[in-house]
Amino acid sequence: MNSRRVVTVLSAIAVVLLSSLSVGAQDFDFKRLEGKIKDYTLVIDLKIEVSFGMHSTEQSERMMGTLVSDDGLVIFNGAPLSSDAAISTFAGVTVKTSPSKIELTDLNGKTYEGEFIGVDRFTKIGFLKIKDYDGDLKPITFVESKAFVVGDWLALYMLLPEFVTPSVGADVGMISTVVTSPEFFPLTVGFNSLQVTSVLYNHDLQPVGVLGSLLDPSEAATDQSGMIESFQQFGIPLLGVVTSSRLQKMIADPPKQGEADRGWMGITLQALTKELADFWHLSITSGIIVNDIVAGSPAEEGGLKTGDIIYEVNGEPVEVDKDEEIPIFQRNISELGPGASVELAVKRPTDSGFEDMRLLITLAEAPMTATDAAEYESKKLEFKVRNMVFGDYMINRLDPQTFKGVVVSEIKPGGLADIGGLQLGDIIQSLDNQPIGSIEDAEAVLSKMDELRPDEAVFFVWRNNKTLFVNVKIDWE
C-alpha cells in the first residue's frame, strides 16, 4: 500500500518531468476497471418536458448512471432536474422541467425503464429507480477513503457521444488541494463539469466517491423557505470528490421530489462575527445569532428567543463567524431531517451580560417551497394558480393565521387573464365574491364557469401591499 503510493508519487513526478501528456495513468489497470464498471454502469436516455410559460416542448438528454443498490437505485447528474432548475423565472415567464420518460441501457445492451425519484439540493446528484428490477447487475459499493492527498491520481469513466462505439471512455485527474472550509472537499484538476457524478476510483480501483462541484455557500439558499433559491452560480466550478460517507447517507434515504425531508427550526439568523463577540466580551468567537422566530415553529416551542446566540449544536461547536457561512449551518440542520432532536447550547442576553442555557428542539419539516406547491390551471382563462407557501407570507409580510389566497403562478401572454389585467404574483383572495384559500377553492369556482358561462370573472387580489379588483372578461365563442 505504502510502496504503491511511493511509486505513484515518483511516477507522477517523472511524468511531469518527461511529458505533460497522459499523466500518471500508467498505474491504473484500466483493463480491470473496465470489467468492473460493466457491472453497474448504465446509459440513461431522459426525455425532459420543458414548459415555458404555458407552452411545452420535449428535450432529450443522455447521461451516465451508476447502480448503487440491490433494489435498482441509480445515481446520475441531476442538475437539469434539480428544484432550482425545475422551476425558474425567465423574463417573467415560469420555466419548468420534469422528466417524462427514462430509459436505461447497461453496457451489455440490455434496456430497462426508470422512474424519477429526486435530486439532492446541495450536490445536485439525481436519483432514479429501475422499474421491476430483476437484480441482473451488481451495484457499486463505495469505499471510505482514509485520506485524500494532494497529488493522488483518480480515474473515472465518462459517457462518450452517441456516434462512437463503445459508449464510455476513461479519464484521469489529480487531487489539487483538500478544502476544509466551508466544508471538507478534496478538489481535483483534470476533470470537467460534463463528467459530474461519474464514479472516481483510486489506484486500488476502489470507488471513493463521485465527481461533484463545490457551491459557494454565499450563493446558496439563504432563506429556509427555499423561495430565494440561487439562480446565479456562474464562474469557474470547483470540481472535486463527493465522498463515500455523504453518498451513503443519501443512498440510504434518497431525496424525493416534492417530499419535505428537510429539518427546520424556524429562525432567521446572522453570524456571530469576531467583532460582535469582542464587543459583548463573549468567551466564544463563533456562533449564530437568532434574529427572528417564526410563530408556532419548533424554535418557539423549544424556548429559543430573539437575540439568543447558538454556539453548540449536539455538542459540536457552531463554526460560523461570517454571514457567508450561514448556509452551511442551515444545511446541517436541514440534513438532520424532520423529527430529529437537537440540543442547542445558547447564550441569552440579560441585563447584566449573558446567561448560558441548553435547549432541546425537535425539528419540524421545512415548509413547502413555491416549487412544490400544488397548482391548478384554468384552460379557459389561460392562467395557473398555486397554493400559498410559507415564503409568500414571509416576503409579503402577511399573517398566515388571517390571510388566505392563491398565487397567480403563470399567465399566458395574450390570454384572457392577461388581457383582463391579472399579473404574475398577484395573490387572489376571492373570485366572484367567493373566498379563495386553496387551489381547490379556485378550481371549484373556475370549473363551474364552464357550465354557467358568465361573461366576466371578478378577482379580488393582493398586489404591491394593496388590494384591488380585476375584471376578466370571458369570451365563450
Added chain:
Amino acid sequence: MSKTILALFLFCAAALSAQPGHETHQQKIYDARDKVLPALVHIQPVIKNYRTGELEKQAVVGSGVIFHPEGYVVTNYHVAGKAERILCTLENREIVQAVYIGGDPLTDISVIKLDLSKYNGKLAVAEFGNSDSVQVGEYVLAMGSPLSLSRSVSAGVISTRDRYFSGEDRLPSGERTGRYNLWIQTDAAINPGNSGGPLVDLDGRIIGINSRANLFANNLGFAIPINIVKEVTAAILKDGKVTRSWIGLHCQALQELETYFGAGDNNGVLISSIDPGSPAEEVFLKAGDIILELNDKPVSARFVEELPAFYSMIAKTKPGDEIKLKVLRNDEIFNFKVKTRELGDLQGEDFECKGWGFTIKDITRQMMIESQLDDTIGVYVVGVKMGGAAADGGLRRGDVVTKINNSATPSLADFTALYQKLHDEKAEKVLLTVARSGGTRFVFLNIDNDEGDSPNE
C-alpha cells in the same frame, strides 16, 4: 421650369400668410409672449441627495415663473424642493439669489423667493389663467430652459386636458406624486430643463406648470393644471406647505365593475384598498364598498380621470373633522362617519451619519404604511455608502435602526443626539440594533475616524 413654379408657389404662400387673419394669430403669440416671457426665471438650485449613503450635492437646472410682485417664483418640487443656494437668472439676464419657501411633493410644486435687495431692475409678474376653461386643440406656448438653454419658447396645442397618471409615480427624491391632479398634455416641445416653466395660452396667462415629458416620444409633455397650482401656491405662501386630510382609502374606476357590485346607475366611487391603521379601517370600511355620497354630495368615479377630484375632496377637509359617507355594500345602504387625520409628511427629514457611512430619515406614518413597518419607531436607512463602516457591518437600505449601543433611538432627534455625542467622542466601535423584515439584527460599526474628515470642513 419646375424651379419657377416652386418659387411662385412659395411666393403665394408668403402672400397668403400675410393676410389679416394670420397676422392676428402671429400678433397674439407676440402679445402672449410679452406678457409672460419677462417673468420667466432660469433656476439653478443645488439639491441634496442622500440615497448613496452620504450627502451628495448636485447642481441642477430648471425653470420657473414669477407670479407675485414680492418676487415669489413657482417651479416644480423636483427642481427646488428643499434646495439650497438657488441661483436665478431673470429674463433680462440679471442673476439674483433665491430662497426656498415651501413645497408640495404630491403635486410636484414648490415656491422660491427672489432676493431683490440688490436688484434694481424691473420685476415682471405673470398672471395665472383658468385651466378649467382650456380646450383640446387650443394653441399654447411653453417657456423655459430646455437642456439649460434659457429663455426658450416652443409652441403647440393642448393635446389632452385630463391625462391621468396613477398616484404611484415617484419623484427622484422618493415621494409619491400625482394622486391629487390630472395633467394637461401638450405637443409644445418640453425637454429636461423645462421643468417648472409655464405653459401659456394665447391670452398670455399661465394655464399650467410644465413638469414632465416622455423622452422617448415626440412632443408628449405634461403640465400641472394652473387651478391646482393656485391652491397649492396659496397654501405654501400661507403655511409653507399644503395640509391635507387622510382617511386611508384607495379607489379604482367603477367602469366594468358596476354590474358586479350592483351599482345600477353607474354612480359612486369603488374602494379598492384600505390602509392598515387608518381611520377608514377603524370604522370598518371595506374594499368593495361603493361610496355614493360624501358629506351629502353625490360622488362618482366611473373613470380613472375622476379619481383625483374625489381624493381632493377628502384631502381638503380640515384634519380632525368628520366626513359623512353614504356607502353601498351588498345592495344595502350604510352611513359611516369617519374622523379624518392629517396626512402628514410623506417622507421624514434626512440626516447624514458622516463617518459611519450611511444616511437615515425619520419615519412618517405614510412611510410606515408604504414599507409595511410595524410602527414609526426608529430611523429608516436611506442609503449605505459603499466601502463604509456601515456597509462592512452589513447595514442595508430599508433597515430601521432602533438602538445605538444600548440606547433606544425612537426618533430622528434621539438618534442624532446620540450620534453627535459618539461622533464627537470619536467612538470607534458602535453597535446598532436594526429591524429588518420583522427580525432584529445587530450591525457592528468599526469606525475609522480619520477617514473623510477633510481639514476645511
